[in-house]
Amino acid sequence: MKYILLIGDGMGDVPVPALNNQTPLEAAATPTMDRLAPASEMLLVRTVPEGYPPGSDVANLSLMGYEPEIYYTGRAPLEAASLGVELASDEIAFRCNLVHVHRPGDGRLIMIDYSSGHITTEESAQLIHALQAECGSDRIALYPGVSYRHLLVFRGCLPEGFFTVPPHDHSDQEVSGFFQEYQKVASFQSLMARSESILAEHPVNRERERQGKRTANAIWLWGEGKRPAMQTLEARFGIRGGLISAVDLLKGLGVLGGLRVVDVPGATGYLDTNYAGKAQAALDVLAQDDFVLVHVEAPDETGHQGLAREKVQAVADFDARIVTPIVEEMERRGEPFRLVVTMDHYTPIHRRTHEDWPVPMFLYDSRGVAHPSGRTYTEANVLAAVEENGLKLDSGARFFRRFVEQERGDE
Incomplete structure (x- = not known):
């Protein structure tokens, strides 16, 4: 089994007047996500524990299965790990x-x-x-x-x-x-x-x-x-793999989690990033190992800038240039895979900063799921699906265990 975690940083939003009261996720053209989500189960996951700052550090640590209450010491130590800077005790x-x-x-x-x-x-x-x-x-x-x-x-x-x-x-x-x-x-x-x-x-x-x-x-x-003490993902969950991101924070999480961090030339963390290179790097990882995380920063950056049309473009590019090539190649290879599309947190355009709300996501399994949502992937659709099936998870650690099939979760 291959496990694929695709994160559109800050992709979540609320209805935007400039987008005819749609969210960027609703307004963007996302044909591949629209194809997968109805056959997937939808989850609502709290990635930011109560009392913690709703930053990408806490939220992505959580999405990788680590409890921030145990492992979080600050954002910068993660970036230090990415740069190969060893922190002394003082x-x-x-x-x-x-x-x-x-x-x-x-x-x-x-x-x-x-x-x-x-x-x-x-x-x-x-x-x-x-x-x-x-x-x-x-x-x-x-x-x-x-x-x-x-x-x-x-x-x-x-x-x-x-x-x-x-x-x-x-x-x-x-x-x-x-x-x-x-x-x-x-x-x-x-x-x-x-x-x-x-x-x-x-x-x-x-x-x-x-x-x-x-x-x-x-x-x-x-x-x-200060530097956190973290077990690797292999030690915690028995999986090996890689991480692809333009952002030092995510790379640091990969280093501390024991993942192979792939540097992609031209990966900028913005709308001009090398999407094709990131997608190919993910597929190369999956040819050798069983897990890959691909992080795309552009939705978050455009949210911080308050740019509605640009955030729509970022979401559309995420679907067309990350989700689509990865899914199509995995289907061509014929290997079973589980794929999650999610955000780490919301970055609403009108606020231009992060919110700690539980994040909507969908989990697609190439073998099929017990309770397919029948809905496309939007904030409102996930909330509606969760109300029907009650699939709410109170931590990223519980989500990750469910993702890698080590916990059934709430049915």
Whole structure:
């Protein structure tokens, strides 16, 4: 049996006025999902335990069968694992975003763009290397990641009550109070002040400004934590496989879960990602092993940006360029497979941030399922199917055990 987990990050939404009160999932052309879902069972799964932040870190950890209550220590340690950065016991990892902020001159700080105009990986690497050269020390080290997503490792202790927030939760909002948190740590206070001047003078930003693009004029630290201790998926569930994603967070989960992490050239985490390469990488994994996870970030990014039409495109591309080629090739191979299409969390366009609502998904089995839904895959249809069959699961761990046929679940 082959197990295929396809995740459209942040794909869930609520009716959008600009889409004739449809959700992007309802508005998008999704012929392959429309073919599979009626023959599948539909599930509603709580991926974010009560009291936990509804981030992709918690939600995807949950979808991979790990209980966040046991294994979650923060987002950045997962990204450190992806980059091959080993954290010592006295080190704390932070996600380091390259952001674009605005200072009106009255003491306020406005978060304009959490992604610096989706700066390229090549451009941002130059900026992070420059910051490391000027600001790196025995207490602070910076590592380049993908696009605007990078890593900072801090050696030391944080003051009691210290907290950070994700910049994508505060687009076009004042963040002065959150910025003041960094002033509580002497190393960060110096880093923040020096980094803005270094970024302002860097040739990469000068060229972006000349081209009318948003510059990366500041850094933003968040998602801090220490290295978690995790068993591999093989030890927990007896399965071997691989993970395909453009996002360091997901790659880190794969590393810690003992999966083979496949780097796909041109995988960007946005609408221009290399879909064909990701689909082929998944099929290559399935030719050798019994499990693959494919993660697509674009629906989440467009949700954070509040872009309705672009989110519809992201969902349609997910179906046409990930689900379709994988399913068609598996059917051609004639091997039995179980396939799940899901989101990790909702990212409603009107909110431009994550929600912790239980996520709708469908589970297709090439051998057939006991209670086929008879419905296409939309948020409303899954809710209706679940009301009829009562197939609600209270954790991602229970979902994953059911997915790999180690638990029957609620019937």
